[in-house]
Amino acid sequence: MKAHLRTPLILFLIFSCYFISLCRTSHATEKAARPNILFLFSDDQRADAVSAYDNPHIQTPNLDQLVKSGFSFRNAFCMGSIHGAVCQPSRAMLNSGRSLYHVPMDLKGVITLPQLLKQAGYETFGTGKWHNHRDSFQKSFTTGTAAFMGGMSNHLEVPVVDLKEGKFENKRTGKKFSSELFVDAAVDFLKQQPAEKPFYAYVAFTAPHDPRMPPESAMKAYENSQPPLPKNFMPQHPFNNGWLTGRDESLTGWPRQPEIVREQLAEYYGMITHMDAQIGRILQTLKERKLEKNTIVIFSSDHGLALGSHGLLGKQNLYEHSMKAPLIFKGPGIPENQSSDALVYLYDIFPTVCDLTQIQVPSGVEGSDLALLWRGKTDRVRDSLFTTxxxxxxxxxxxxxxxxxxxxxxxxxxxxxxxxxxxxxxxxxxxxxxxxxxxxxxxxxxxxxxxDDKQSLTSKYPKPEAIDLTGRKRKPDQHQPDWIVKKYFDSE
Missing domain, CATH: 3.30.1120.10 (Arylsulfatase, C-terminal domain)
Incomplete structure (x- = not known):
């Protein structure tokens, strides 16, 4: 080859190699820059059960820090439920991005958020409560440790299973308190996770769901200073809402005794304080592994709880205390110590995570992108909100x-x-x-x-409003430990 042709060819080859290398480096950098997602999800936690939200009666230092370093949504709601176990449809909506009457409880035929992230190259890990069938957990997560497939359990005897290479194994009963069991699994995952591979870690607590049996160490803060009654405490709900004798409402008798409600509130707060300490372990692990700067932390709960408000105890009602939950986002690009009062659903989390990870939102997802709110693109994502x-x-x-x-x-x-x-x-x-x-x-x-809610708003043959539950007592269910039975229940 002639010399005057050889030099340009060599330069072309050098430039081509450099360009290919640059493209690969850019792609690798872009891939590595995708944020990790750590989703912390409590069970039955009222929106006001966080100290940083003007509640001096509860101790939640780690959640308080998330509030200070993140963005809070103060009007985040579960849409509702088709049955008494409100946590199941709440989780189905959350993990599908769909509204209540558009999603099956077992998530069959629906792409889940972790499944979508897994398809996009994320390592997806799950631990804790998964109340939407084994098959949907299996398709959603790459791995899972100490996964609980039920709705509630004695916190010291949680039946769990692991997911390895697409198969369930090591079925067992947890030998430590539920929050510790799940956080141990999460910490082990974070310690072993390669820094260059993005992950989605779903840590779903069973606290503070009853049976309320907090460790003694978590109760020290409340032994001499029980929380005050809710401002809307009532001995009994003023009319029959149709669910006054349901399972959750039978955790104490009627009329509601102030001293018993305060005691249950203290135990409820103790459960949250203990969970908060375990959350601190996860956040500390992120720091130690130097993952904090590239990890988006989401904290929420499936819904709230009455605990004496309006004379109710459970979540089977549509008052604010039962349908509203805390919701916090913290991480790169998210403003610190700010909040919004916009009306949002928990299933808005799905498209928001899609935005944060630059993944296209699948068809069928009905939620709204909440990142638009903290970016100042809008001050609302809907004008009204429906619960059922x-x-x-x-x-x-x-x-x-x-x-x-x-x-x-x-x-x-x-x-x-x-x-x-x-x-x-x-x-x-x-x-x-x-x-x-x-x-x-x-x-x-x-x-x-x-x-697609077909319920008529009027009954041709209405039931009576009046109901008198004075003196009525109920037995606990099989999940209540003996000491709780002796403490709160009389035998029938």
Whole structure:
């Protein structure tokens, strides 16, 4: 080859090799830069059960730090439930990005968030509560340790199983407190995870779900200073909402005794304080592994809990304390110590994670991207919000007003949440509110049509509102340890 041709060819080959190398390096850097996702998910935690949210009666130093270093959504809701185990549909919605009547409880035929991330090259790891069938866990996670497939359990005897190479193995009973068991699994995963491979770690606690049996060490903060009663405490709910004798409502007798409610609140707070300490172990591991700067931490819960509010104990109602949950995002690109009052659903987390990981949102996902809120692109993702429970209750709320409809008894409640955030003053009979109620019922029906909720809002043969539960007692279920039975229940 002639010399005058050889030199340009050599330069071309050198430049080509450099360009290919540069492209590979750029692709590798982009891949490595994809953020890790650590999802911490509690069970039955009220939105106000975090010290940083103006609650001086609970100790949650690690959650408080997440609040200070992250972005909080103060109006995050579970849409509701088709049955008493509200946690199951809440988790189905969360993991599918779909609304209540558009997702099967076993997630069959639906792509889940961890499954999507796994397909995109993420290592997906799961531990703790998975209440949506084994098959959906199997398709969602690369690996799993100490996975609990049920709804509730004695916290010292949680039945768990591992997922290795696509198969379940090592079925056993946990020998330590549930929060420690799951965090041990999460910490082990983080310690072994290669720094160059992005991961999605789903850590789903069973705390503070009952049986409320916190370790003694976590109760020291509450031994001499029990939490005060909720501001909307009542001895009994003022009318029969259709679920007053359900399983959760039978964890103590009627009328509700203030001293028993305060004691249960202290135990509930103790469970959260213990869980908070375990969360601290995970966050510390992120720091030690130098993963903190490239990890987005999400903290939330499946819904709230009454615990004496409105004379109720459980989550089978549509008051704010039971449908609202904490929701925090913290990580690269997310503002620190800021919050939004926008109306959001827990299933909005799905498309938000898609945004943060630059993965296309699958068809069928109904949630909204919450990152738009902290980026200042909008101040809301919806104007109103719909909640539902069985065939017993339907509700719609906007930024200020909330209407609850009870179809089986043809009853309506209306609350001004700005002036009455604890929902104590029902304004439905006020003559000045007739037009507002009519408009909100129209909005409620619009939501029903949008979500394929077929429930009629009126009963032809309504059931009576009145119910007297004075002196009524119930036996505990099989999950209650003997000491709880002796403490709170009388034999029938």
């Amino acid at each position: 429970y069985e065939d017993l209750m339907r509700a719609v709320r906007d930024e200020r007003w909330k209407l609850i409809r009870y179809p089986q008894i043809n009853k309506t409640q209306l609350f001004d949440l700005k002036e009455d955030p604890h929902e104590l003053q029902d304004l439905s009979e006020h003559p000045d509110q007739k037009e507002r109620i009519a408009k909100m019922l129209v909005e409620l029906k619009r939501w029903q049509k949008k979500t």
